[in-house]
Amino acid sequence: MAEETSTVVKEDPLKWVRLAACVVVGLALWYWPTPSGLSLEAWHVFAVFAATIVSFLLRPLPMGLCVLIGLLVLSGTGTTATSALDDWLEDRGLNEESLSYLSRSEAQPETLVEYSPSYNETIKIRETITDKTFKEKVQQSLSAMLRGFGDTTVWLVVAAFFISGGMLESGLGRRVALMMVAKLGKTTLGLGYAIAAAELLLAPFIPSNTARGGGLMMPIVNAINGVLGSDARESPRRAGEYLVLCGAHLNLVTAAMFLTGMAANPLVSKAADDILNVNFDWGMWIKGSIVPGLASLALIPWALYRITKPELTDAHEAQDAIRGELKDMGDWTYEQVTMAGILLVMLVLWATGAVQEWLLGAKLHTTWVAICGVVALVICKVLPYDKLTGNSAAWDTLLWLGGLIAMADALKSTHFVDWFANQVKSSIGDTTGVLAAIILALVYFYSMYAFSMLTGHILAFAGVFFSAAIAVEAPPLLMVALIAYFSNLCGCTTNYSTGPVVIYYGLGYVPIKRWFWIGFLVSLMHLSVWLVLGLMWWKLLGWW
């Protein structure tokens, strides 16, 4: 047995050191004096969140496992207890006063009914009062921490993995990929630009960047990798790494370019309207983004090509072989036609939100459409049901993304995010004008490291930064433009920033450290394009 143990250690000698490092970071923050203005609870959530993010970088254990450990710590220590109890009481319209009345002995079950009509509720309230350990029970409750596993964004990502499975199963991914390579694939660089072109064409019509990047483009990019003989384990640097990075980062550029390029972009417009009285509509959005956006689309494929140096540069020879393969594939099969048809319907449903609102009075939920697509694929026998339950990549993502979203929610509900925003606001007080706007935008950009969702980042910070802009007298239109575009571009920083990034990263072509490093380089490129060319363009437009 002792031998077995030493074998285990030998396999990965630094595993325990790296695990210890994560634990030390967590413990150090946990016991660090709580900054003023912050509850102990919020600080503890942050400590666990930070340790989890560190574990993503050091990777002592699979990400999903690190997230689970974080959730166990938060729920086991009762860190998320108070807010859970408060929610519970608030849900029932109860406050301290009514509780104290109810806890008096004269309160009879009949009286309780007044506060809550159903018998079950009455039982629960009685428990609250009579059972002194209720609060402690809630403390131990995992409910709050498991909530992320029922999140709609998480399930959109899971559905995207399933759809991608259908692309592979049916051979449609391979067919489309072969067609793209046959037409545009003279060089690997050419394929990078092909992705940019496809993204640019789709972005105005598919407001979910996850549906666009993760559901539609990723399966094609992944199939091209297969055709080029670039395997995630065996030969990631042959071409796959480059194309995957192009897919992820170009998706963010096109998300930034259109008001309808990302689902949460309208939230920025609304905040701009509410706080700065700036009407930043579809036309304004594209007017400001067209020049720096096109520049980014031109720059990124080339720059990533220089950074990643794919081994396969001239895809010319491959291209000839591929034309032959395409011929060998023969006619479209039932599965390929059905897959294409279902994708087309999904595309139409995703792209026609405005029409739906006009016809039905409401838009169909992006995740709803995606799950419908998955169900249709299984019913039409394009994708067997056991390819859903057996899709490890999808379930791995459910574990780590779902858990992380629960933690991010806890950061929000414990008001850590509000506190952080206030810190930013007060620390920047001295500088004013354009420089202040730029500093605010930079902080906004890099604060994305602490977020697991572009939408969450926008919801948490966009309005706060607009308020700060007033305080530091930044030019309103400039501020709105910076926050609007950076809201999406900042997703380049991490591998957990938004759906498509998560999905592209999940393909396994790029090791996590390299993803962060290249992401950082891309962030510098974005800043040079949008802060130099962008500022010039916006000056020309008279926005500052």
Add this chain to the structure above:
Amino acid sequence: MAEETSTVVKEDPLKWVRLAACVVVGLALWYWPTPSGLSLEAWHVFAVFAATIVSFLLRPLPMGLCVLIGLLVLSGTGTTATSALDDWLEDRGLNEESLSYLSRSEAQPETLVEYSPSYNETIKIRETITDKTFKEKVQQSLSAMLRGFGDTTVWLVVAAFFISGGMLESGLGRRVALMMVAKLGKTTLGLGYAIAAAELLLAPFIPSNTARGGGLMMPIVNAINGVLGSDARESPRRAGEYLVLCGAHLNLVTAAMFLTGMAANPLVSKAADDILNVNFDWGMWIKGSIVPGLASLALIPWALYRITKPELTDAHEAQDAIRGELKDMGDWTYEQVTMAGILLVMLVLWATGAVQEWLLGAKLHTTWVAICGVVALVICKVLPYDKLTGNSAAWDTLLWLGGLIAMADALKSTHFVDWFANQVKSSIGDTTGVLAAIILALVYFYSMYAFSMLTGHILAFAGVFFSAAIAVEAPPLLMVALIAYFSNLCGCTTNYSTGPVVIYYGLGYVPIKRWFWIGFLVSLMHLSVWLVLGLMWWKLLGWW
């Protein structure tokens, strides 16, 4: 393509007929006039729930897919919209009046802060007011329908599947199974009684019947099946079907026997105390259950043996071979010792809730302990992480059980359950006394067909039936005993009644129709034991 399609149809000619049958049931109920006292919303939820249950019986498609379709219908038609919006407003302490004030033009963002301190909340409230389509957006929201995927019971079941994977991976399951067969496995019937004995020993100490049946016993039962050469696909009737049914049904009997045999049993005690002033504590519980309980434990293994007629009756020859195999296994490996150690710690943590409450002021959540165990298994390298993400059975269960729990919640939140209980109450009004108690108990028993959780069933109905007991002048102690024991025994009816049943069913040894049929036979046995022997015993105790 036409050929392909016809091939698909040929494969399973009745698939579409069976699918159509489910759809017809759903549509017929949907458009049926809503019974008085019920909202249209509640009725629609019931229609979808009923169609889903019918689909479990007809199986036109995998269960997970049928549940997903149900969720898509409920969220796509906006059936769960009103309650979602109401929840949203209530969460924020808003009512019609304050909303109407806020919607007036003079309400400024600063005013809104009064109602909700954070900026994000303010934005959301503004949206509620200004964006007329908010209600429609909520209608389309999937959130309510995906909530089940973050449910703690669902994740306890998922964790039990993972732990079972560890039992298999480490070889511990095989070792324990070999040991049990070597000692007790002279006959297949003997193994049935071995399961009964193990359940009886464990039940007082492990209050979660899912942890006991699904986490601990199922992996052993499944490993015995392997040793006996009974495969779920190839040879289910050799012995596996019998042992799986023993595992599931005996778990429910021991759950019924002890106040601490099932997590929700204390809820019955509490309701009895609150409504009927009956103090049904640990001692009273076992006093009433000991005679009929032991009779059931004696009867069920034998009766199931006669019903299922396992092909392997005399396990004697196998037993000799198995003793040899046990020898061949050699010494305990690192993985087996670690697995046993982790299981032991989990067992102690599950069994010592009272001590934990005394020491820590709170019990550890059963699911929390289970997930801790899973994490420990992966860290100790007993179970590779990719055996979690690749555990199809676990994820299949997440899909169908999570979805079903969301539907059951919707039945509850739309007050369908309350309405149903009132129907029962009013329809039984004529009969009184012992006979009324028995009728009530029978209705309580078979109403389990509509529930996906014993706990949900108890929460929904136990109190209602106690109230009804007063109305029909049923003997209080008798009523409490019947409801207490039937709360668990009634789980025999379906394959979706409670965690361990779900898990045993998930092994795939018993086709769904057969599960229902045998479950119905077992329900008749339970009724004859507990209503004949039980009533006599309780008369002797002076309970009626």
